[in-house]
Amino acid sequence: MPFNTKYAFMVSMDVAADKEDLFNEVYDEEHIPALLKVPGVLAVSRLKTVPATLSMAGQEHAVTGEGLPHYIAIYEVESPDVLNSPAWAAAVEEGRWGGQVRPYTSNRQHVLRKLI
Numbered sequence: 001m002p003f004n005t006k007y008a009f010m011v012s013m014d015v016a017a018d019k020e021d022l023f024n025e026v027y028d029e030e031h032i033p034a035l036l037k038v039p040g041v042l043a044v045s046r047l048k049t050v051p052a053t054l055s056m057a058g059q060e061h062a063v064t065g066e067g068l069p070h071y072i073a074i075y076e077v078e079s080p081d082v083l084n085s086p087a088w089a090a091a092v093e094e095g096r097w098g099g100q101v102r103p104y105t106s107n108r109q110h111v112l113r114k115l116i
Contacts, residue, residue, distance in 0.1 A: 003115050004042045005076045009083060012069035012109040019104040022096075027073070030095035035075065038091050040082035045074045069107045080112055 015023040032044045049065040049072075082088055092098070 003076055005078050006115045007077045007079060007082075008113045008115065009075040009077050010072060010109075010111050010113065011075070012072045012107075013105040014069050014107040015071065015101075016104040016106075019101065023071075023101050023104070026096050026101045031092075031097045031101075032073075034091040034094040035088070038082065038085065038087045040078040040085070041075055041088075042078065043076040047072045047074070069109060077112075083112065 027046065032046075035041050036044060049068065049070045051065075052063040054061045054063050077083065
């Protein structure tokens with residue numbers, strides 16, 4: 001997937017199994033639309049870890065992502081300043097995310113990367 005900007009903000013996490021449906025509903029229908037309204041947020045992609053087998057050097061290796069968060073969202077942002085803006089701060093608290101979803105997430109990781 002080609003990036004539309006020089007910065008990718010990656011948010012990874014797990015969610016309690018009994019909250020997974022709510023997590024996905026709120027993420028797709030509320031959280032992402034709110035963040036896409038923030039000036040400087042150009043696109044969002046979501047991914048979920050799935051097990052696979054990798055053939056390398058004549059051997060098969062299990063690819064499980066063990067220990068890593070199962071969900072990742074990649075926000076394409078125009079600059080690092082977007083993440084510290086009042087608009088971003090307001091958007092991440094909109095809707096049900098802050099009160100009904102975030103408390104059931106764990107193993108959260110945040111990282112900003114620059115395209116090279």
